[in-house]
Amino acid sequence: MTDINAQFVQAQEDAKQLPERPGNLTLLRLYALFKQGTEGDVHGDKPGFTDIVGKYKYDAWAALKGTAQDAAKQQYVELIEGLKSGTAA
Numbered sequence: 038m039t040d041i042n043a044q045f046v047q048a049q050e051d052a053k054q055l056p057e058r059p060g061n062l063t064l065l066r067l068y069a070l071f072k073q074g075t076e077g078d079v080h081g082d083k084p085g086f087t088d089i090v091g092k093y094k095y096d097a098w099a100a101l102k103g104t105a106q107d108a109a110k111q112q113y114v115e116l117i118e119g120l121k122s123g124t125a126a
Contacts, residue, residue, distance in 0.1 A: 044111075055121065
């Protein structure tokens with residue numbers, strides 16, 4: 038396992054132990070970075086207007102199109118670290 042993969046796995050565990058729940062925009066960012074880091078570019082059909090949450094998730098993930106998986110994992114790790122230390126919103 039590469040160093041970034043180990044950090045990514047640790048960050049996923051750390052995310053479950055955050056002192057407080059992040060805001061919705063931060064949660065969307067975490068979701069998108071996780072999906073980009075694990076699956077690559079967005080795929081599948083965009084959810085319809087009746088699935089508001091699914092639509093926002095899809096859009097957040099689609100915004101990262103072209104981002105390398107390791108880069109997305111690194112950003113995820115950095116965001117979790119910021120949330121743990123209280124420097125990220």
